[in-house]
Amino acid sequence: MEFSCTRQELLDGVNAVSKAVSARPTMPILSGIYMEVQENSLRFLATDMELGIEYTIPIRATKPGTTVVNAKIFNEMVRRLPDGPITFLLSEDSSLLKVRYFGSELSLNTMNPIEFPVLPHIVEGEHVTLTQGQFKEMTRLVGFSASSDESRPWFTGILWDVNPEYIRWVATDTHRLSFLQGTMVSSTVQEGRQFILHAKTLIDVARLLHEEENPIHLTITKSQVLIETEQMRVILRIIEGQYPKYQQVIxxxxxxxxxxxxxxxxxxxxxxxxxxxxxxxxxxxxxxxxxxxxxxxxxxxxxxxxxxxxxxxxxxxxxxxxxxxxxxxxxxxxxxxxxxxxxxxxxxxxxxxxxxxxxxxxxxxxxxxxx
Missing domain, CATH: 3.10.150.10 (DNA Polymerase III, subunit A, domain 2)
Known part of the structure; x- marks a missing residue:
C-alpha cells in the first residue's frame, strides 16, 4: 500500500468519517478508521454499528491496499502534519504505516483490516432524490429544534414525512417545533410513509455538502436509510418510536x-x-x-x-x-x-x-x- 496526497485532502476524509467512530467501542477494531487505496482514490470508512460513514478523496496511488488506523491518533497526526505532499507506505510484511513528509518520517501501528465490518450495500428499498441545497436547508431550518435528551430518542430525530407529491420535515423537543415542506427531485414512494433519522447526524452530513445543485440520494428500507452523494455514503438506523401527530399542535x-x-x-x-x-x-x-x-x-x-x-x-x-x-x-x-x-x-x-x-x-x- 503506497500513496501520496496533501494534508487538506486527508483532513476532509478524516473529518467526514470521524463522526461515526464509536466513543465506547464494543470491539477494538471499531476505534479505527478503515482505509482502502484504489486507483486514484482513498476510501475512508468508520462505523459504530449504528451509523456508518464512507468518504472518498483523490490521491496519487502507487500501490493499492487496505489498513485500519486508530481514529483518535490518526486524526491528531493529520492535524499536526505540515502543508505539502505527504507519502504513506505500508509494506506487506509489516503492520507499521510509515508517513513521510519533507525528509521526516513517523510510523503508526495499524490493525487488521479483515476484522473491520463492511458497510452493507443497500439496493432494495424506496428511493428519494433531493438537491444538496435542499438537504442543507432542511437541516438548517429544522434540525435545531430536535431534542438532545437521549432518553426519548424519537425527539432527537427529524421526522421525514414522505408522500408521492411532497415531503415534510419536522423536529420538536416538546417546547418548540420546526416544520418545512418541500418537493423532491425524484421519488419511487407510492404511498405515504414516515421515518425518523437522528438530527445531529443529518446536520453533520449537511456540513460535508458543497454543491448546492448536485443530487443527494436516499434509499429507504424498513430499518435503515442509505444517503449517497458522488463522494460519500452514510448508513443510518431509523429511530424507533411513535412521533407525535404534529399537525394537531399547530x-x-x-x-x-x-x-x-x-x-x-x-x-x-x-x-x-x-x-x-x-x-x-x-x-x-x-x-x-x-x-x-x-x-x-x-x-x-x-x-x-x-x-x-x-x-x-x-x-x-x-x-x-x-x-x-x-x-x-x-x-x-x-x-x-x-x-x-x-x-x-x-x-x-x-x-x-x-x-x-x-x-x-x-x-x-x-x-x-x-x-
Whole structure:
C-alpha cells in the first residue's frame, strides 16, 4: 500500500468519517478508521454499528491496499502534519504505516483490516432524490429544534414525512417545533410513509455538502436509510418510536398577527437575554403590545430590569405572552428573510412564526406560564 496526497485532502476524509467512530467501542477494531487505496482514490470508512460513514478523496496511488488506523491518533497526526505532499507506505510484511513528509518520517501501528465490518450495500428499498441545497436547508431550518435528551430518542430525530407529491420535515423537543415542506427531485414512494433519522447526524452530513445543485440520494428500507452523494455514503438506523401527530399542535387560526423585522427583533431579544446571565436568571422574556409597539421585558435580582421596544405592524387583539428567550433567539437566527409574521392566539397557546412570502416553513414556540 503506497500513496501520496496533501494534508487538506486527508483532513476532509478524516473529518467526514470521524463522526461515526464509536466513543465506547464494543470491539477494538471499531476505534479505527478503515482505509482502502484504489486507483486514484482513498476510501475512508468508520462505523459504530449504528451509523456508518464512507468518504472518498483523490490521491496519487502507487500501490493499492487496505489498513485500519486508530481514529483518535490518526486524526491528531493529520492535524499536526505540515502543508505539502505527504507519502504513506505500508509494506506487506509489516503492520507499521510509515508517513513521510519533507525528509521526516513517523510510523503508526495499524490493525487488521479483515476484522473491520463492511458497510452493507443497500439496493432494495424506496428511493428519494433531493438537491444538496435542499438537504442543507432542511437541516438548517429544522434540525435545531430536535431534542438532545437521549432518553426519548424519537425527539432527537427529524421526522421525514414522505408522500408521492411532497415531503415534510419536522423536529420538536416538546417546547418548540420546526416544520418545512418541500418537493423532491425524484421519488419511487407510492404511498405515504414516515421515518425518523437522528438530527445531529443529518446536520453533520449537511456540513460535508458543497454543491448546492448536485443530487443527494436516499434509499429507504424498513430499518435503515442509505444517503449517497458522488463522494460519500452514510448508513443510518431509523429511530424507533411513535412521533407525535404534529399537525394537531399547530394552531389553525390566530387572533393577533404581527409583522416584524427579523434583525430588529433578534437584537432586542439578544439584549433582553442579558437578564438571564445571573444565577437567578429564568430565561423568560415577557411580551406585550400597545398599538404598533411590541414591548419585551426581562428581569433578574442580580442583573436588573430590561425594557425593549420594537415597531411592528399589528392586526387583531393585543395579547401578552411569555417565552423562553433561547427558543425565540435560535429561531430568529436561521431566517434568511427580512420580515416575519408572528401569529398569537392566547397567552397559553403556542405562537407561530412564519417567513413572509414563504409558506413552506413555520416555527412553533410553546409559551411559558408565569403565574
Amino acid at each position: 394552531p389553525k387560526e390566530y387572533k393577533c398577527r404581527m409583522t416584524v423585522k427579523v434583525k430588529a427583533l433578534l437584537e432586542a431579544v439578544d439584549r433582553a437575554a442579558l437578564a438571564s446571565l445571573g444565577k437567578e436568571g429564568s430565561n423568560i422574556i415577557k411580551i406585550s403590545m400597545d398599538g404598533n409597539i411590541l414591548t419585551i421585558r426581562s428581569n433578574s435580582p442580580e442583573v436588573g430590569h430590561i425594557h425593549e421596544e420594537v415597531f411592528v405592524d399589528r392586526e387583531g387583539d393585543s395579547i401578552s405572552i411569555a417565552f423562553n428567550y433561547r427558543y425565540l433567539q435560535e429561531a430568529l437566527k436561521v431566517f434568511s428573510v427580512e420580515d416575519i409574521y408572528i401569529d398569537l392566539t392566547g397567552p397559553l397557546v403556542p405562537g407561530v412564526i412564519r417567513p413572509i412570502g414563504e409558506d413552506r416553513y413555520l416555527y412553533l414556540i410553546v409559551p411559558v406560564r408565569t403565574v
